[in-house]
Amino acid sequence: MLSPVILIPVLLNGLMTGAVYALIALGLTLIYGVLHIINFAHGAMLTAAMFACYFAFKTLGIDPYLSLFVLAPVFFALGYVLQRFVIGPASHGEDRNMLLVTLGLAVVIENALLVNFRGDTRTIDVPYAFATINLGFTFLAVPRLVGFVAVFVVAIALWLIMSLTDTGRAIRAVAKEKLGAQLQGIDVPHIYAVTFGLGTACVAIAACLLMPSYYVNPGAGNAFVLVAFTIVVLGGMGSVPGALIGGLTIGVVESLCSLFLGDSLGQVGIFLIFIAVLLVRPQGLFGAKA
Amino acid sequence: MSALLAIEGLRAGYGETEVLRGLDLVVNAGEIVTVLGSNGVGKSTLNRTLSGVLRARAGAIRFDGAPIERESCAAIVACGLIHVPEGRRVFPNLSVRENLDLGSYARGKPRRAQNRERVFSIFPRLRERASQYAGTLSGGEQQMLAIGRGLMAEPKLLILDEPSLGLSPLLVEELFGLIKRIHADGVSVLLVEQNVVQSLEVADRAYILAEGQFAMSGPAGQIAADPELKRTYLGL
Numbered sequence: 001m002l003s004p005v006i007l008i009p010v011l012l013n014g015l016m017t018g019a020v021y022a023l024i025a026l027g028l029t030l031i032y033g034v035l036h037i038i039n040f041a042h043g044a045m046l047t048a049a050m051f052a053c054y055f056a057f058k059t060l061g062i063d064p065y066l067s068l069f070v071l072a073p074v075f076f077a078l079g080y081v082l083q084r085f086v087i088g089p090a091s092h093g094e095d096r097n098m099l100l101v102t103l104g105l106a107v108v109i110e111n112a113l114l115v116n117f118r119g120d121t122r123t124i125d126v127p128y129a130f131a132t133i134n135l136g137f138t139f140l141a142v143p144r145l146v147g148f149v150a151v152f153v154v155a156i157a158l159w160l161i162m163s164l165t166d167t168g169r170a171i172r173a174v175a176k177e178k179l180g181a182q183l184q185g186i187d188v189p190h191i192y193a194v195t196f197g198l199g200t201a202c203v204a205i206a207a208c209l210l211m212p213s214y215y216v217n218p219g220a221g222n223a224f225v226l227v228a229f230t231i232v233v234l235g236g237m238g239s240v241p242g243a244l245i246g247g248l249t250i251g252v253v254e255s256l257c258s259l260f261l262g263d264s265l266g267q268v269g270i271f272l273i274f275i276a277v278l279l280v281r282p283q284g285l286f287g288a289k290a
Numbered sequence: 291m292s293a294l295l296a297i298e299g300l301r302a303g304y305g306e307t308e309v310l311r312g313l314d315l316v317v318n319a320g321e322i323v324t325v326l327g328s329n330g331v332g333k334s335t336l337n338r339t340l341s342g343v344l345r346a347r348a349g350a351i352r353f354d355g356a357p358i359e360r361e362s363c364a365a366i367v368a369c370g371l372i373h374v375p376e377g378r379r380v381f382p383n384l385s386v387r388e389n390l391d392l393g394s395y396a397r398g399k400p401r402r403a404q405n406r407e408r409v410f411s412i413f414p415r416l417r418e419r420a421s422q423y424a425g426t427l428s429g430g431e432q433q434m435l436a437i438g439r440g441l442m443a444e445p446k447l448l449i450l451d452e453p454s455l456g457l458s459p460l461l462v463e464e465l466f467g468l469i470k471r472i473h474a475d476g477v478s479v480l481l482v483e484q485n486v487v488q489s490l491e492v493a494d495r496a497y498i499l500a501e502g503q504f505a506m507s508g509p510a511g512q513i514a515a516d517p518e519l520k521r522t523y524l525g526l
Contacts, residue, residue, distance in 0.1 A: 166395055169388050173381040180379030183341055184439070185367030185396025 009138040016144035018251015019151040025231035025243040027202030033238025034175040034195040041102040044109035046221030049207035068208035079200025084193035113218040121217040147209040230274045236287025294319045300349035302339040309335040311502040324481040324489040327499035341373035342366045367396045370446035378436040382425025393442030409438040430461040490514040
C-alpha cells in the first residue's frame with residue numbers, strides 16, 4: 001500500500017477538484033429536476049462564462065473572484081432570458097423539444113466563440129495561482145481551496161433559497177406537480193426560467209473558480225460537463241445532495257486513477273463508475289426509482 | 291343576491307373534440323352550488339376552463355363582475371377563484387406546512403400565518419402532520435390538505451372537484467360536514483361531484499351535466515325529489 005504521505009494529498013486534491021465538478025453538476029441536476037430535460041447548452045454556457053471571466057481580467061483587470069459577484073447575476077439573467085424567450089417558446093409546449101433547442105444553443109454558442117476567439121487556448125496570471133498553504137504534512141493549492149469553500153457556500157445558499165423562499169418552494173412544487181402549482185397561481189414558465197437562471201449562475205460561479213488555475217478555449221467547458229453528467233447519473237437525476245456527494249466522489253476517483261494509472265488515464269475511472277452505476281443502480285445513489 | 295360567477299354559452303374541448311357544448315351557470319355570493327354528472331360528461335373540463343388551465347372556445351365567464359375567460363391561471367387565482375383539483379394534486383415532496391404556504395403564493399400572503407392557524411383548526415390532522423411530506427399522507431388527509439391549501443388563498447369562490455373520490459364512506463361523511471363548515475365561514479362553493487345524494491343535501495342549487503350540456507337545474511331539494519333525475523343522471 002502507498003504511504004499516507006502520497007495518498008492524503010491525492011485525496012485532498014480529488015475532493016477540491018470534485019467540488020467544482022459538483023457545482024457544475026448541481027446546475028445540471030437542478031435544471032433536470034424541474035424542467036426534466038438535459039441541458040445540452042450547459043458546457044457552452046460554462047465556456048462562455050470562462051471567456052467572460054478571462055476578458056474581465058485581461059481588459060478591466062478584475063480578479064476572477066471579484067468578477068464572480070458580477071458574472072453570477074449576469075448569467076442568472078442570461079439563463080432566465082434564454083429559457084423564457086428562446087427555449088420555452090421554441091419548444092411549443094412539448095418539454096422534450098427543449099432538449100433539442102438546448103443542443104442547438106450549444107452549437108451556436110460554441111461556434112460564436114470559435115469565430116470570435118479562434119481555437120487558441122488562453123490563461124490568466126493571477127499572483128496567487130501557485131500559492132499554497134502548508135498543512136505540515138502536505139500543501140494545499142490556494143485556488144483549489146477557495147473553490148472548495150466557495151462551492152459549499154453556494155450549495156448552502158441554494159439550499160436556503162429552496163427551503164425558505166416562496167420562489168424556492170415553488171421551484172420544488174413545479175418539479176413534481178405542475179398542474180397543482182398552476183392552480184395555486186404559480187407562473188410555471190417564470191419558475192422554469194428562474195430554475196434555468198440558477199443553473200446557469202452555477203456554471204458562471206464555477207467558471208470564476210476555475211479560471212485562476214485553468215485555461216479556456218471554445219471547447220473548454222465540454223470536458224467538465226461530460227464529467228458533470230456522470231455525476232448527475234451517479235448521484236441520481238435531479239438530486240441536489242446526490243450532485244454534491246457524487247461530485248466529491250468523482251473528484252477523488254479521478255485523482256486516485258491519475259495516481260495509479262497515470263495522468264492521461266485519470267478519467268478512465270470516472271467512466272468505469274458511470275457504466276457500473278448504469279448497470280447496478282440506474283436510478284443513482286439518491287435518485288428515486290422511475 | 292348578486293352573481294359571483296356567471297357563465298354564458300361556454301364551449302370548450304380538446305383538439306377536435308368539443309366537451310362543453312354551451313353551458314350557462316350562475317353561482318351567487320354565499321351559495322353552495324353543485325354540478326353533478328357521471329364520468330366523462332365534462333365536469334373536470336368545466337373546472338379546468340374556469341381556472342384558466344384550458345381556454346374557452348366560445349362564451350363568457352364573469353367572476354366578481356369582471357370577464358376572466360382570457361385571463362391566466364395566476365390572474366384568476368389572484369381574483370379569488372380557487373380550484374381544488376380532482377386527484378388532490380398536493381406537492382408530495384414538500385411538507386404539509388409548505389404545501390399550505392404555497393396556497394397563499396398568489397393571494398392572501400399578508401395573513402399567511404393567521405390563515406394557516408385557521409386551516410389547522412378546521413383540519414386538526416394537518417397540524418399533527420405539519421412537518422411530514424405530503425406524499426406520505428393518506429388519501430383522505432391529502433384531500434384535507436388540498437382543500438386547506440385552497441383556503442389559504444382566501445377564496446371568494448372555492449371550486450371543489452370530486453373531493454369525495456376514493457374516500458371511505460366515513461371520510462365522505464366527514465368531508466361533507468367540513469364543506470358545510472367552510473361555507474358557514476363565508477366561502478361560496480361550487481361543488482362538482484358524482485356523489486348525488488350527499489351533494490344535493492349540502493347544496494342550495496344543483497345543475498345536472500350530461501354530455502356537455504346541463505340537462506336539469508334548480509333548487510337542490512326540488513332536483514332531489516324529481517324523478518327526471520334518476521332518468522337523466524342514472525340513465526334509467
